[in-house]
Amino acid sequence: MSLLSELGRFTSQTALIGSDGVELSYTTLVREVARVARVMKPRELVFLHCANNIESVVFYLGILNANAIPILLDDGIPLTNLTALIDCYQPSYAVVSSGLTYAVQGKELLVAGDRVLIAVESQRDYEISDELAQLMTTSGSTGSPKCVRQTEENLRTNSSAIRDYLEITPGDRAITTLPMSYSYGLSIINSHLISGASIVMNQASVTQKDFWKLLNVSGANNFGGVPYLFDVLARMKVLKDEFKSLRYITQAGGKLASQTFGKMLEMCNRINLPLVLMYGQTEASPRMSYLPSEMLSTKGQSIGVPIPGGQFWLEDERGRVIKEHNHVGELHYSGRNVVLGYAESRVDLIKGDDFLGKLATGDLARCDEDGYYYVVGRKTRFLKIHGHRVNLDSLEEMLGNYGFVCVCTGNDKQIDIVVEGDVDRSRIINRLIENTNLHQSAFAVSVVKTLPRSVSGKLVYRQAE
Numbered sequence: 001m002s003l004l005s006e007l008g009r010f011t012s013q014t015a016l017i018g019s020d021g022v023e024l025s026y027t028t029l030v031r032e033v034a035r036v037a038r039v040m041k042p043r044e045l046v047f048l049h050c051a052n053n054i055e056s057v058v059f060y061l062g063i064l065n066a067n068a069i070p071i072l073l074d075d076g077i078p079l080t081n082l083t084a085l086i087d088c089y090q091p092s093y094a095v096v097s098s099g100l101t102y103a104v105q106g107k108e109l110l111v112a113g114d115r116v117l118i119a120v121e122s123q124r125d126y127e128i129s130d131e132l133a134q135l136m137t138t139s140g141s142t143g144s145p146k147c148v149r150q151t152e153e154n155l156r157t158n159s160s161a162i163r164d165y166l167e168i169t170p171g172d173r174a175i176t177t178l179p180m181s182y183s184y185g186l187s188i189i190n191s192h193l194i195s196g197a198s199i200v201m202n203q204a205s206v207t208q209k210d211f212w213k214l215l216n217v218s219g220a221n222n223f224g225g226v227p228y229l230f231d232v233l234a235r236m237k238v239l240k241d242e243f244k245s246l247r248y249i250t251q252a253g254g255k256l257a258s259q260t261f262g263k264m265l266e267m268c269n270r271i272n273l274p275l276v277l278m279y280g281q282t283e284a285s286p287r288m289s290y291l292p293s294e295m296l297s298t299k300g301q302s303i304g305v306p307i308p309g310g311q312f313w314l315e316d317e318r319g320r321v322i323k324e325h326n327h328v329g330e331l332h333y334s335g336r337n338v339v340l341g342y343a344e345s346r347v348d349l350i351k352g353d354d355f356l357g358k359l360a361t362g363d364l365a366r367c368d369e370d371g372y373y374y375v376v377g378r379k380t381r382f383l384k385i386h387g388h389r390v391n392l393d394s395l396e397e398m399l400g401n402y403g404f405v406c407v408c409t410g411n412d413k414q415i416d417i418v419v420e421g422d423v424d425r426s427r428i429i430n431r432l433i434e435n436t437n438l439h440q441s442a443f444a445v446s447v448v449k450t451l452p453r454s455v456s457g458k459l460v461y462r463q464a465e
Contacts, residue, residue: 003156003194004033004065010196013170016054017200017218024054026196029061032112036062039109039117043128044068044092045135045349047085050180051075051097052203055113057180057189059095064152068093069128069349071135071147072181074455079103088145089346090122126346131353135343136183138282148282149340149351155190158285158337161307162191165290166276170196172247175220177206177229182456183286184252188224206232212243219245226253227260228457231405234263241271252278252287253458255375257400258301265296279303279375283359285337288312289373302372303365310335312373314365328376331365334358384412385442398435404428407451407459416444420451 007015010026017023024032036059040046046063048070050056063070071089073082075097083103093109096102098116106118133155135147162168174192176199178185192199200218204211206229215223225233230251233239239246249268256264256277268275274293277300280286289312291304306312314322314329322329334357341354365375377393384390392408395415399406405420406428419428425445432443452460 003152003159003190004061006194010170013196014198015193016057017198018054019202019214032058033061033065036110037066040066040068040093042067045089046070047091047094048072049075049096052176052180052201053114054201055115058112059115059117069132069134072186074179074181085145090124091120092124094118094120127350129350129352131340132349136282145344147343149343150285151340154285154337154339157309158187158287159190159194161309162187162287163195164308168192168195168197172197172222173200173218173220175200175215175218175223176202177223177225179455183282184224187286215243221245221247222249224250224252226457227256228453230256230264231260234260237267239267239271239273246273248274248276250276250278252280253456257397259401261300265300277304281361283339284333285339288333299372302374304372314367325369326366328364328366330379331361331363332358333361383410383415385415385438388438390415399431402431405451407461409461414444415442418451419445419447423447
């Protein structure tokens with residue numbers, strides 16, 4: 001059964017709610033999706049410029065229903081990046097904000113709310129695989145042409161697994177906090193739609209009163225976020241008893257700093273609000289594991305256990321499977337949510353299944369005696385300084401526990417640390433020396449007002465260097 005075929009089962013149930021309170025039932029959603037699909041040719045590439053609004057979801061589902069292939073882009077993508085992507089992929093259609101002049105010429109085909117579908121005036125000179133259903137940019141990056149190639153089965157199986165372990169029902173109602181063009185944000189939408197649940201299409205930040213007002217008025221009972229969002233929530237201490245509709249909250253997109261985790265756990269325990277930690281990558285459509293909320297106090301630093309239908313294992317540097325508990329190796333995953341592979345231009349859209357259902361995550365991890373996995377760093381995030389092996393992820397976490405928001409990069413001669421905010425460099429240097437036993441000459445510390453972040457809130461390392 002396909003992702004789209006599920007929608008027709010829920011009829012008068014509310015599917016989407018706009019920030020202005022306008023509601024769209026599943027029956028109306030199915031009708032609007034069909035209207036979009038009728039004006040498009042199958043197996044054509046579509047640039048879908050997304051915002052967290054009803055029209056973006058309608059066009060997204062309409063493109064899938066037409067058997068065309070969407071590549072989801074953030075509404076705020078810079079023109080230079082967009083032009084490069086158009087040259088690279090040569091889409092046949094684009095869905096853009098109404099009233100805006102697009103980067104290339106096109107014929108207007110359909111208007112729905114604040115979105116307009118245009119047929120781009122270009123000659124397609126490439127083929128598209130029958131398996132390909134969707135393209136997602138990697139790591140939330142809208143400037144890079146690198147995308148993952150997803151199938152309909154990838155989308156359906158991951159959405160179904162999320163529905164099962166979170167026990168999402170037609171009575172649930174999510175409120176958006178992440179960009180729809182980000183794989184985690186889209187998976188929240190897909191997993192709720194396949195469950196017959198409702199989604200409040202919010203565009204306000206959690207730092208704004210409008211978000212919390214909309215949450216209360218709409219009766220939303222869950223939302224998700226990346227570490228940066230939870231850093232903000234921990235500082236604001238905003239989760240209180242007054243938000244009685246909340247049933248649970250989810251977190252993915254990277255490991256929470258210990259300090260943030262402690263504050264969130266205390267806050268959630270105080271109001272009896274389950275917090276579900278998850279782990280994933282865009283290459284897995286995107287979620288691979290979850291930590292049940294009842295395990296937070298004992299396994300709080302763990303990424304948990306594989307999602308239904310998924311499997312983890314560890315391999316050493318020679319590719320041998322590690323069977324011993326608490327031995328570190330590269331984390332591998334298998335499941336039907338693993339994507340076909342990558343695309344870096346239109347010529348890659350004809351490719352078949354490069355990954356064959358298995359994913360080498362690039363993360364180093366260990367597995368405890370209870371079967372819970374712990375990520376300890378990235379394979380590529382280790383340096384050897386003055387004869388000492390340094391884990392840059394652990395270094396960032398250590399500084400985060402002292403309250404410093406930073407990015408650590410460098411080479412085997414020097415560790416470069418860029419710190420956000422009004423901070424004293426000498427304090428940072430002292431903490432580094434205390435915790436690493438390295439001489440201060442091993443560190444180059446710089447301070448900036450704000451660190452660059454992607455549309456999803458993740459730190460962008462290459463721009464911070």
